[in-house]
Amino acid sequence: MRTGIGRDAARAIDALRRGWAIRLAAPDGAIRLMAIEGADAVTLADFDPHGRADILISAARAETLKLGNQLAAADPDMPVLVERAPWIDADVATAISDPVLDLASPLKGPFRARTLPAPQAAKAALRLARLAGILPAYFLLKGDGSVEAEVSADAISAYDDATNLAIATRARLPVSASESAEIIAFRSPDEPREHVALIVGKRDGSPPVIRLHSECLTGDVLGSLKCDCGPQLHEALHRIADAPWGILLYLRQEGRGIGLVNKLRAYAMQDQGFDTVDANVRLGFAIDARDFSVAARMLDLLAVDQVRLLTNNPNKVTGLEAAGIKVTERLPIILAANPHNERYLATKRDRTGHQL
Ligand SMILES: Nc1nc2c(ncn2[C@@H]2O[C@H](COP(=O)(O)OP(=O)(O)OP(=O)(O)O)[C@@H](O)[C@H]2O)c(=O)[nH]1
Numbered sequence: 001m002r003t004g005i006g007r008d009a010a011r012a013i014d015a016l017r018r019g020w021a022i023r024l025a026a027p028d029g030a031i032r033l034m035a036i037e038g039a040d041a042v043t044l045a046d047f048d049p050h051g052r053a054d055i056l057i058s059a060a061r062a063e064t065l066k067l068g069n070q071l072a073a074a075d076p077d078m079p080v081l082v083e084r085a086p087w088i089d090a091d092v093a094t095a096i097s098d099p100v101l102d103l104a105s106p107l108k109g110p111f112r113a114r115t116l117p118a119p120q121a122a123k124a125a126l127r128l129a130r131l132a133g134i135l136p137a138y139f140l141l142k143g144d145g146s147v148e149a150e151v152s153a154d155a156i157s158a159y160d161d162a163t164n165l166a167i168a169t170r171a172r173l174p175v176s177a178s179e180s181a182e183i184i185a186f187r188s189p190d191e192p193r194e195h196v197a198l199i200v201g202k203r204d205g206s207p208p209v210i211r212l213h214s215e216c217l218t219g220d221v222l223g224s225l226k227c228d229c230g231p232q233l234h235e236a237l238h239r240i241a242d243a244p245w246g247i248l249l250y251l252r253q254e255g256r257g258i259g260l261v262n263k264l265r266a267y268a269m270q271d272q273g274f275d276t277v278d279a280n281v282r283l284g285f286a287i288d289a290r291d292f293s294v295a296a297r298m299l300d301l302l303a304v305d306q307v308r309l310l311t312n313n314p315n316k317v318t319g320l321e322a323a324g325i326k327v328t329e330r331l332p333i334i335l336a337a338n339p340h341n342e343r344y345l346a347t348k349r350d351r352t353g354h355q356l
């Protein structure tokens, strides 16, 4: 169902990515925000002429800045508000928000945490940063003032609601794994990412062999050796082609849902020695920010409620089942490691329960 609030979230995301200010309202209050990513002295002076904006960051980032113990952290997902000391200008704020810069510009400090004016609004702000693909860090002001977009916490929750997805079009698409394939594109009204399904072979009443493939530009297109995505994609297509029938879902959830730029930041942190799990956490994101209800909704639209799932990731099985799809069988998909992805695969095995 198309609603105005979906448009509000789309406008807020667009504004944040352009460095414009937004107002975010939740039941516990409203805050004005400008993304620290991309902010400079001029845009900051425009948003905050009196130098009063505090800095909103994730709890994980606050931990790295030694702010973790200053507030009763009953909720590890609760953001932290850092008091704006006079020496915190746009450049210092950038260093506060971006962990990739920690080695290059050791942080000054000391930082002091302040009580959050509207915790629900602050939490929604971090969710919005992930949807916008920016670092979860903002300049925050209370009170009224001019902004480019207004959004509610509810609109942010509704924005990527998978039930809004619908089939946009379908066409025959012979691929190298099978000449008998059909591509189906899915769209939702306000969210621009278009997911696709490739159905291979003829539906025969048995549960199809399914692969949920999350977009990986570096692996799928450039042949990156840092992950296993490219080879897994091709192996999956061949396994599906060998089955009576099957479906590859190509999900636009780049970087396990944090977006390309944030994934590349995670890669820069891996260059500094952090593993894939710690890199995500230090950036202020969940270890895996994907929403498997998108895949479940696509299967639902294809009238599929039982699947044989190609994966090593037990969370994909539980995620799909929680979203109403029965996984009758898990089929492992194991490929040889290379020297560049050995550690990544070991981290998946040891820290995220992948059965490799
Ligand atoms: N944030 C982040 N994302 C990564 C990293 N390496 C790969 N990815 C993303 O991880 C996703 C690939 O995961 P998948 O292969 O679908 O799933 P999986 O959890 O490994 O489970 P399998 O089904 O067993 O392969 C893609 O969206 C990649 O862009 C990384 O270091 N950091």
Ligand SMILES: [Zn+2]
Binding pocket: 216, 218, 219, 220, 227, 228, 229, 230
């Ligand atoms: Zn990859």
